[in-house]
Amino acid sequence: MSKNLTQQLTHKLGxxxxxxxxxxxxxxxxxxxxxxxxxxxxxxxxEAVKMLSAKxxxxxxxxxxxxxxxxxxxxxxxxxxxxxILKSKPSLHLLKEFTQVRFAIEPMxxxxxxxxxxxxxxxxxxxxxxxxxxAQEGLEDQLxxxxxxxxxxxxxxxxxxxxxLTQFVDAALRVSIRYTNQVKGISxxxxxxxxxxxxxxxxxxxxxxxxxxxDVLSEALxxxxxxx
Amino acid sequence: MSKNLTQQLTHKLGxxxxxxxxxxxxxxxxxxxxxxxxxxxxxxxxEAVKMLSAKxxxxxxxxxxxxxxxxxxxxxxxxxxxxxILKSKPSLHLLKEFTQVRFAIEPMxxxxxxxxxxxxxxxxxxxxxxxxxxAQEGLEDQLxxxxxxxxxxxxxxxxxxxxxLTQFVDAALRVSIRYTNQVKGISxxxxxxxxxxxxxxxxxxxxxxxxxxxDVLSEALxxxxxxx
DNA sequence: ACATTACATTTATCATATAAATATGCATTC
DNA sequence: GAATGCATATTTATATGATAAATGTAATGT
Numbered sequence: 001m002s003k004n005l006t007q008q009l010t011h012k013l014g015x016x017x018x019x020x021x022x023x024x025x026x027x028x029x030x031x032x033x034x035x036x037x038x039x040x041x042x043x044x045x046x047e048a049v050k051m052l053s054a055k056x057x058x059x060x061x062x063x064x065x066x067x068x069x070x071x072x073x074x075x076x077x078x079x080x081x082x083x084x085i086l087k088s089k090p091s092l093h094l095l096k097e098f099t100q101v102r103f104a105i106e107p108m109x110x111x112x113x114x115x116x117x118x119x120x121x122x123x124x125x126x127x128x129x130x131x132x133x134x135a136q137e138g139l140e141d142q143l144x145x146x147x148x149x150x151x152x153x154x155x156x157x158x159x160x161x162x163x164x165l166t167q168f169v170d171a172a173l174r175v176s177i178r179y180t181n182q183v184k185g186i187s188x189x190x191x192x193x194x195x196x197x198x199x200x201x202x203x204x205x206x207x208x209x210x211x212x213x214x215d216v217l218s219e220a221l222x223x224x225x226x227x228x
Numbered sequence: 229m230s231k232n233l234t235q236q237l238t239h240k241l242g243x244x245x246x247x248x249x250x251x252x253x254x255x256x257x258x259x260x261x262x263x264x265x266x267x268x269x270x271x272x273x274x275e276a277v278k279m280l281s282a283k284x285x286x287x288x289x290x291x292x293x294x295x296x297x298x299x300x301x302x303x304x305x306x307x308x309x310x311x312x313i314l315k316s317k318p319s320l321h322l323l324k325e326f327t328q329v330r331f332a333i334e335p336m337x338x339x340x341x342x343x344x345x346x347x348x349x350x351x352x353x354x355x356x357x358x359x360x361x362x363a364q365e366g367l368e369d370q371l372x373x374x375x376x377x378x379x380x381x382x383x384x385x386x387x388x389x390x391x392x393l394t395q396f397v398d399a400a401l402r403v404s405i406r407y408t409n410q411v412k413g414i415s416x417x418x419x420x421x422x423x424x425x426x427x428x429x430x431x432x433x434x435x436x437x438x439x440x441x442x443d444v445l446s447e448a449l450x451x452x453x454x455x456x
Numbered sequence: 457a458c459a460t461t462a463c464a465t466t467t468a469t470c471a472t473a474t475a476a477a478t479a480t481g482c483a484t485t486c
Numbered sequence: 487g488a489a490t491g492c493a494t495a496t497t498t499a500t501a502t503g504a505t506a507a508a509t510g511t512a513a514t515g516t
Contacts, residue, residue: 003508004468006278030497041470043271046498047278050234054282056306062477062498076392077305078284100336101389108332161329164304231477232499258466269501274467290467291509 005040009048012038014080017057017068019088028058028066055081079167086175095179096224098172103221105165106153107214110197113156114206121156122202128152129198133191147173149194153213156201176220179227233268237276240266242308245285245296247316256286256294283309307395314403323407324452326400331449333393334381335442338425341384342434349384350430356380357426361419375401377422381441384429404448407455 002008013028022028029037034045049066052058056073060066075081085094117125128149135145150173151166193216200209230236241256250256257265262273277294280286284301288294303309313322345353356377363373378401379394421444428437 006468010282032497041468043274043469043471046271047275047468049498050275050278051282054238054279054306054308060498063479063496064477065497071388072391072394074392075303075306076389078303080282097387097389100340100387104332104336104390108328112328159325159328160299161304161325163300164302234499260466269499271500271502275499277467288467289509290507291465291511293466 005044006047006051009034009038009040009044010051011080011084013048014052014055014057015084015087017052018081018084022068024068024070026068027064028068030065057081077164077168079171082168082171086171090175090178092179092224092228095172095175096221096228098168098175099217099221099224101165102169102172103214103217105162106150106169106217107210109154109157109159109162110201110213111206111210112159112162113153114201114204114209116158117156117201121152125149125152125156125198125201129191129194132194136191143173143177153197153201179224233272234275234279237262237266237268237272238279239308239312241276242280242283242285243312243315245280246309246312250296252296252298254296255292256296258293285309305392305396307399310396310399314399318403318406320407320452320456323400323403324449324456326396326403327445327449327452329393330397330400331442331445333390334378334397334445335438337382337385337387337390338429338441339434339438340387340390341381342429342432342437344386345384345429349380353377353380353384353426353429357419357422360422364419371401371405381425381429407452 002011013022013034016022017028028034031042031045031049034049035042038045049058049060053060055078056069056075058066058068076085113121128145131145132142132149135142147170150169154162154166154169157163193212197209197212200206200212230239241250241262244250245256256262259270259273259277262277263270266273277286277288281288283306284297284303286294286296304313341349356373359373360370360377363370375398378397382390382394382397385391421440425437425440427433428440
């Protein structure tokens, strides 16, 4: 758990809101009541409320109190909010939504990576590739290695908005194995696939890099949709 | 300007950080100093600090003080952060990054919209279409009408992560006209284009909807890159 | 040289008081 | 009767002072 009281309350309330304990549009307990319930001071409570409103989950106004915002206001790309969503309502439908975003983003990121990756980034990708092959022999966690490789592609894209999505992709992949119980199908276990992607990016072959990622995600999406 | 002191300070500091007034990795003025500088109480100051740290811009720890986080920690999809970025360092390069994200997202959103749009959403899109044609005759702001139409596509996708990006696309389009000084080229002024997109979505023709948006954004991106 | 302790600084928390905002109901006016 | 203005009660917003906890740094001891 987070160390300080403010963050603890932020997480507790954030999770509760996402879970639906405080329905959208309704008023949450007032500042004073929250203090009582969680036995902390007003300062800590108010700061937690501010953090949640900064993430779009709630808004607070005098007299009206603290109200839960509609989901469209939530900062879904905030890693805390993502974490709460995953913790509270994981579902195959959610996985589909995640994968649709990946399907939109990652092929483009691979394309950009092929066009823009620096030599240093190529080296890091090669290291990531090595980690995947090691993982196959059980030396390292397979999922972590995969995520690391995919994150490197996002980073190498050079577009800060793609880079920002590393946490998103991380979350998406971690939820995916809850349902598929294997990395295969989501992101091919076979390291030869990753080698192909790596070579395409290294050689600046943008369209091949794009197509490789596109195809594997297309397959993943089809698999998920077949199970819905 | 925002009404309450906390939000005012949040915006002032957020903007200043993004602008680079407080370089990344450096310590910001301490709580006490911020109170003095802005002549507000510690409560308000601390709450602003909490909001900024909720958005990933800063982190604060005892003794170490308030430090500016690396840009990779910033929640770039937060509409406040976006606003500050646009306000502080608009550039053609930024526009390119924006458009790359749109290029990744919007064709897919159009495809999903064609597959999933509800009758009510189709109606709303038709209204949006009407607003564009009205705007052409000067009755309404052209840009707003365009943004409204594009947002409807995102909403109709049914994927909450795409829906969340309405603010992003809004920001992207508003910055785009600063450089192109026209909506044309970014999102075809000619309403016939939008009619085509609308019809494709209405008829459930996913691939056509996707291709239409893909093509217009491809063109926009080429235009931007030619000017870099 | 290393570990331990003491200290100083900064944020974190608590408590209390006052101000400002605003929804609600009431009265007043036309 | 409808609309407008006003009083009031409730809730958050702000201010302030005091204490606690965390943590980097320096002093100390072995």
